[in-house]
Amino acid sequence: MTTGAVGRAYSRLEGREKVTGTARYAVEYPVDGVTYGWAVPAAVVRGRITRVDAAPALALPGVLAVVHHGNAPRLAPGPERDLWLLQEPAVHYRGQLIAVVVATSLEAAREGARLVRIDYDAGPHSTVLTAEHPGLYRPDQVNPSYPTDTAEGDFDAGYAAAPVRMDATYRTPAYHNNPMEPHATTAQWRDGRLLVHDSNQGAAPVQAALAELFELPRESVRVITEHVGGGFGGKGYAKAAVVLAALAARQVDRPVRLALTRQQVFGPVGYRTPTIQRVRLAADTDGRITAICHDAISQTSTLREFAEQTAVYTRSMYAAPHRRTTHRLVRLDVPTPFWMRAPGECPGAYALESAMDELATAVGIDPVELRIRNDPAVDPELGRAFTSRNLVACLREGARRFGWAERDPAPRARRDGRWLVGTGVAGASYPARARAAAATATARPDGGFLVRIDATDIGTGARTALWQVAADALGVPPDRVDIQIGDSDLPPAGVAGGSMGTASWTWAVIRACEALREKLRHTPGGGPSDGEVTAEVSTADEVREQPALPRYAYGAHFVEVRVDADTGEVRVNRMLGVFAAGRVVNPTTARSQLIGGMTMGLSMAMHEEGVLDERYGDWVNHDLATYHITGCADVERIEAHWLDEQDGELNPAGVKGIGEIGIVGSAAAITNAVHHATGVRIRDLPIRLDKLI
Ligand code: MOS
Secondary structure (H helix, E strand, O other), X not given: OOOOOOOOOOOOOOHHHHHOOOOOOOOOOOOOOOEEEEEEEOOOOOEEEXXXXXXXXXXXXXXXXXXXXXXXXXXXXXXXXXXXXXXXXXXXXXXXXEEEXXXXXXXXXXXHHHHXXXXXXXXXXXXXXXXXXXXXXXXXXXXXXXXXXXXXXXXXXXXXXXXXXXXXXXXXXXXXXXXXXXXXXXXXXXXXXXXXEEOOOOHHHHHHHHHHHOOOOHHHEEEEOOOOOOOOOOOOOOOHHHHHXXXXXXXXXXXXXXXXXXXXXXXXXXXXXXXXXEEEEEEOOOOOEXXXXXXXXXXXXXXXXXXOOOOHHXXXXXXXXXXXXXXXXXXXXXXXXXXXXXXXXXXXXXXHHHHHHHHHHHHOOOHHHHHHHOOXXXXXXXXXXXXXXXXXXXXXXXXXXXOHHXXXXXXXXXXXXXXXXXXXXXXXEEEOOOOOOEXXXXXXOOOOEEEEOOOOOOOOOHHHHHHHHHHHHHOOOHHXXXXXXXXXXXXXXXXXXXXXXXXXXXXXXXXXHHHHHHHHHOOXXXXXXXXXXXXXXXXXXXXXXXXXXXXXXXXXXXXXXXXXXOXXXXXXXXXXXXXXXXXXXXXXXXXXXXXXXXXXXXXHHHOOXXXXXXXXXXXXXXXXXXXXXXXXXXXXXXXXXXXXXXXXXOOOOOEOOOOOOOOOOHHHHHHHHHHHHHOOOOXXXXXXXXXXX
């Protein structure tokens, strides 16, 4: 008895609140006696703080405290070394947040932060990733828990024996997550309990981290995350803002609001590691790939090992009997990298999907056809059939919609006045995972229902999707359903990350609704007359018992660019993506996720680049004026389509997740199109004029 809510294009439930400015974000909650925190960044790369002179700051009217390693409340050595803030004089990277000024106004806190005098002993540093770095090492595993290296067959022999070979090295720079809302927190201590309104991608892990750091039972920490102004992975765990706000609030014994500045978002809370990736492909003359090797190098910090899974994409994307992937890492004097939309898959696909284009040229086969010809019958990794694999269908549907058939494969063959015009294609895949979650469903005496789960809506439309799924699972019109999310006091659920939020949360919501219906069947009168009936479930057992099968979403990107023949200016005329990602719960929010991912890939291809100056050991472009991010005017036409895909091996809602697949492969489709337009192959992003002329 479905009411057909799933699959319908509803607007976001909280859309009106958001556009009218009444939706409250982390530092917008009214709090009595609130004070303001402003974080102070380290001015050296590596060294020790020898003296903190707080006197000039404390002399400023309104300044209540300067909290630093010499006076801060003590933290337990926590889950991540990055979060052990204000505990030691050591400086591990430039920009590390080493003090907080607390004041009765934001202005006084900011001015106070400027007045704090800090002296350092600074030592030499190393902050630039190179393939020859003497510190290169092999990590024990890569994120989240993949083997570091893999090998099947004999790559070297297979490669040497093949008639067609390509060997190229691709480079991507550091990328910085820039959600509109920075990391921000309002922290309050009340009767030994810590309450934070925090901007994050999951209240439960933030609650767990704070409990560990402040040595509190978990139930003594409450994390409220009702609305979040984006994250892109950078808010996937507790970060500096929430820890500093909690420390400061404890120090001054008053509530503290603390938002990182835009500049502080570039570093202390993570970024996408730069990568150096060598890809080698070998094929028969008919374009059947015989050998694939992907060697990836990335960086981590001296504080913690973060090993991006850059080459994992290559393990299951295309068929070949001889295959090898490796990951190497260097510890640099930099902030710890972190997740950014499709960590691993995104930079990895840029390299592999570029290499596929180079191979297509080398063999003389159309790049769509090359991909179709090398679609594996079973997962090369697990040796088992994919639960559903519609890459070929996405390529065919995309080619049809895009008008690929008329393409002249010769580079630099199409001209429109001063513009050289080219088209490019790339494949995409992203794992379809799910994690355990809990939820409750309640029937109210008035005929309404309430579904509660600690899911997080970071702007994706998750709240609305869960509401739709709940209505169908309850078999009632959606206007009888209320949904409550974003609070660690609710039944626990995992992060909005890894494109697994909707899969994980709908699973728990559907089971809770089913359990409630079952309960109501056994309730006299079929429903609550004088009280509420609640069912609570956890999917922990069901998720754990799910067989390990290769589950992936797929996509194909088609792009048309034009390049000014004299100046090298690149414009993107058209981006078209076709995706196969299971069931689509809400076409409006799904389209927004997919074109958002594609646009972020465009941004990666054309604009974004963290430029590190080794002399200062920090990025010199650390604001939105100098770190360029794509805007709407940067693409003239963008379309996302999806196939109707039924996959019974996923989860009760049949969804694969769509948060990340849109960015995977998107940058390669653009550089492939630029190559088609100009004959120039861009192997180090971003595309810039000087690389084209
Ligand atoms: Mo996403 S980078 O898994 O939040």
